[in-house]
Amino acid sequence: PSSSAASDGCFIQCLRENIPSELIFTPGSSKSNFTGVLESTIRNSRFLANTTVRPICIVTVTDASHVQAAVRCGRTNGVHLRARSGGHDYEGLSYRSVRPETFAVVDLANLRTITIVTTADEPPTAWVDSGATVGELYYTVANKSSNNTLAFPAGVCTTLGVGGHFSGGGIGSMMRKHGLSVDNVVDAKLVDANGELLDRAAMGEDLFWAIRGGGGESFGIIVSWKVRLVRVPPKVTVFHITRTLEQGAVDVLTNWQHVAPTMPDDINMEVLVQGAPQGQQQQVAVFFQFLYLGTCDDILPTIVSCLPELNATKADCNEMTWLESTAFMNFGDTNTTQLLDRSTGPNFFKNKSDYVRRGIARSVWLEILTKWLAMNGSGIIILEPHGGFVGSVPTGATPYSHRSGVLYNIQYVASWSAGDDSSVAIDWVDSFYDFMGQYVTKSPREAYVNFRDLDIGQNTVVNDVSTFDSGKVWGEKYFGSNFERLATVKGKVDPTDYFRNEQSIPPLLQS
Ligand code: FDA
Incomplete structure (x- = not known):
């Protein structure tokens, strides 16, 4: 051999x-x-x-x-x-x-214990193993409280693994109120490149900073996370509203960009725009999914006055517990046992991401909806408003640098079915992303590490180590000015670059 x-x-x-x-x-x-x-x-x-x-x-x-x-x-x-x-x-x-x-x-899929710690005087916390899904976390946490008022802020898709999701930050429908998942991580257990098992005190504050959003794989294998749980009211409201072009979708979207990031922080106004590829019967539709941490009557007047173009009414409100809302937003019904289902169906996709700091003009939204989302191969775009708590955290507090001044991020999703020619959808997302370059953040053009995209750059390995210069190309897009600090931490804890992939943080060695 x-x-x-x-x-x-x-x-x-x-x-x-x-x-x-x-x-x-x-x-x-x-x-x-x-x-x-x-x-x-x-x-x-x-x-x-x-x-x-x-x-x-x-x-x-x-x-x-x-x-x-x-x-x-x-x-x-x-x-x-x-x-x-x-x-x-x-x-x-x-x-x-x-x-x-x-x-x-x-x-780590079988390493998934969740242990909730409640004491008389401190806010409740939980230790959650990396192999748990966020759905399992939501289910376990909420059911631990007598009226479903314990919760945790993380992503919408319930099958996400805690390990990778927290490693990249964790954005979700409570981030305007409670921040990213990593804004609520208070301790962790990590196996480092020497095979040592370290908690926060043993790993030190630099490494603990880096693993809370610096992306998966780079610093070691995180086995378990200690998180601070949050309180939610017994009743929350989910709005589901769809608007077509004829129903004024362009006007709503244009105003939404300024309203959604400045609303009270207990409302999250997510938007999904569904394309209508040529040859299909459907039309372009803008789907508004709002989560409000309270009752319909408390928030509806504010929505009506700030976003009158939407014509929201009480009939658009769905009141339920927060736990039910996590099922409802993902599956369309409130059966919470679905949160424990780890299976996923076949799904072929290519995604890209952007951040917007200056609102996009109405004429551009019109072009996006009538031209780009009506093209052959068009998919969907998802807009997630920032502001509130997520925007108030200083840029250097965690590796996630997309904080103050971000209005929302955009996720572009191209998808196709088994056996289809993937190039039609991929060409669409590539050319749409090129077009959008003029309207989104520049120098760097920001992107979200959890929406991983290898097109924005990949490491070059020289003498068995990923080079800093090759990492900088994609790293500054994901982490802005935090990239160099991440590379410095990597240089200290894994100088030989044992933990690596095509977009892992390269070691910056101090001379
Ligand atoms: P996976 O196991 O593939 O790991 C991802 C990366 O982290 C890899 O580099 C891996 O090596 C590394 N890694 C995994 N476990 C690790 C560990 N224990 N220690 C160190 N490194 C580890 N994101 C978001 O913020 N909000 C959202 O709402 C969504 N929604 C969403 C929906 C769908 C359908 C998908 C497919 C993805 C998302 N995401 C998301 C993106 C998601 O957060 C991202 O893909 C996470 O990395 C997924 O974590 P997993 O553990 O599932 O991935």
Whole structure:
């Protein structure tokens, strides 16, 4: 065998000596269901293709000591590891490599205990393992309180893995009131590049800062997070309103840009614009999904006076518990047991993101809705307002740099079905993104690390280390002025660049 095959063999042998063999999956073994485990959380079906560069092995850890053993075996035998929690990475970097590379996956899906800590005088907290989904977190937390008034701010899609989602920040429908997920993380347990298990006190404040939004993979494998829970009222209101072009969608959108980021912080006014590709019967529709932490009567007059073009009425209100609202916004009904369902259907997509700091003119919205979203291959765009708490946090407080002055972010979603030619949808999203460049933030053109997009830049590896200059190209888009600090932390905690992928933070070594 070649020397690399021999070291792969030694790596797997080392794993077997330290981790129960039923948790180790290799492609060759007839007894192990390698493909089933690999595909179990591939959220973007593009990467089911057999051209995808796959791991040499997957370890489905059930204890922090297994993560430590995998890191030590990997370091000794020159095998890199990729961590996977929920598998929702847009570019699949938790389980695939873009370039041919030997790596193994540490899959945390079975490490998912959630423990709620309530004491008489302190706000409640929870320890949540990285392999839990945000749906499981919402369900467990809310059901722990007598009238469903405990909650946590995180993303809308309930199958997101806590590990990757928190690593990149975590934006969601309570961020204007309570901030990102990472604004509420108070401690964490991480396995570093030496295989040591460190909590906040042991890792120090620089590393603790970096893991709260600096993106997955770069600094170690986070096993568990301690979060501060938040209180919500017993009743919240979800507005669902759809407007077409004839119903004045362009005017509503134009005014929405200024209203949504400046409204009281207990209302979040998310917008989804559904394209109507040529040849299909549907028309372009703008879907408004608002979450208000209170009753309909309390907020409706404010919406009517600030956004009169929308013509919102009491009939658009749906009152329910906060927990029910997390199901309702995701599935369209209030059955909360769906939050525990980790399965996802086939989904082929390519996403990109932007941030807007100056409102876009009405004439441009008209062009977007009548031209860009009516094109062949057009998908959807999602607009998430900032302001409120998320906008008040200083830019350097966490790696998420898109704070003061951001009106909203835009997510562009191109999708297609199995067997379709993906190039039509991908060409649409690429050319639409080029067009939008003139209306969004520039120098850098900001992007959100959790909406990972490899088109904005990828690391170059020289002498087995990702270079700072190659990382800077994409890193300043995700992190602005926080990028250099992230690279400095990386240089201290993982100077040989053991934890890496195509967009991991490169080490900046102090001379
Ligand atoms: P996955 O397991 O693929 O990991 C993502 C990255 O983090 C990879 O680089 C991986 O190596 C690394 N990683 C994973 N676990 C780690 C760990 N324990 N320690 C260190 N690194 C780790 N985002 C958002 O903010 N708000 C939202 O509402 C949504 N909505 C949404 C909907 C849908 C359908 C998708 C597919 C995605 C989103 N996202 C989102 C984006 C989401 O936050 C992002 O993809 C997260 O990285 C997903 O985390 P997972 O653990 O599921 O991914």
